Ligand code: 13P
């Protein structure tokens with residue numbers, strides 16, 4: 001067996017896990033959790049499937065999960081139920097003795113994949129030529145560790161959808177302009193809410209390595225990386241209009257990864273945690289159309305039978321990469337840990353880890 005085959009074999013789930021019933025898998029998960037006790041810690045993002053989230057020790061949005069990872073110094077094994085960039089963040093924020101695992105290495109994020117470090121370095125060189133030392137980089141946590149490290153090295157910070165306004169305001173106290181990676185929508189929505197006119201925002205196109213802007217470039221305040229979330233892009237102004245027509249009494253609440261047009265047409269916009277809080281605090285009988293990932297919307301519906309809740313897009317699906325973490329992969333990961341098999345371990349190497357930590361710490365201090 002060559003190296004590649006060896007790697008593939010070690011990453012292919014044994015058939016026995018796929019043949020097990022959910023009841024059997026659940027029983028195995030409970031047994032490993034009981035045996036490992038506090039040595040095991042399982043953070044789970046709100047977009048995870050119910051079959052996995054039921055075993056999580058902490059649930060949250062990306063900010064909360066970064067905070068709990070930083071606070072937990074006790075667990076030796078951290079099984080991260082979320083996507084790759086979140087597990088990288090956990091590895092960066094935990095101690096060298098703690099080991100982070102991702103139950104399925106295919107659980108990536110299409111948005112994070114829209115910016116790589118080579119494109120970013122290339123863009124930075126060109127932007128420095130155009131604007132000199134007037135730009136601070138900010139990156140949404142939905143990005144690779146290498147991009148977080150680039151941001152840390154260049155005086156910037158990470159951002160989540162829960163603290164984006166705070167972080168963008170902070171960035172403007174440091175420099176005249178900002179480069180926001182990799183989600184153009186979160187960047188645009190946040191800067192707009194803080195009073196930056198759309199005419200002062202440019203797009204950076206990484207495929208063409210060029211700035212897209214129609215005015216005088218000295219007017220630019222925000223440079224938005226041309227990336228997006230392939231899940232939240234599926235909410236449209238047409239969806240908003242349909243809901244307004246069919247359910248005029250409903251409040252429309254969306255995640256800021258939706259486009260500017262959708263956010264402007266909605267009643268409320270905010271992070272995953274914000275959406276959960278608004279619905280939890282609403283009066284019984286209130287009605288909402290939600291524009292975010294479907295595993296979360298289904299869970300909110302189940303947890304609030306006293307409220308009328310629908311998805312803003314009736315044909316919406318779950319985030320496919322979040323869904324890679326299913327019960328068979330989760331149990332396989334837990335049992336591999338007990339067998340001392342370092343499968344699917346996430347390790348961020350130096351100096352990337354230290355530089356990325358600078359960017360993450362700046363955010364955590366301000367959050
Ligand atoms: P938050 O967890 O910050 O709300 O972001 C949603 C998301 O897309 C996670 O990948």
Ligand code: SF4
Nearest residue numbers: 109110111229231319
């Ligand atoms: Fe990435 Fe969008 Fe999925 Fe979040 S919902 S993990 S941003 S693809």
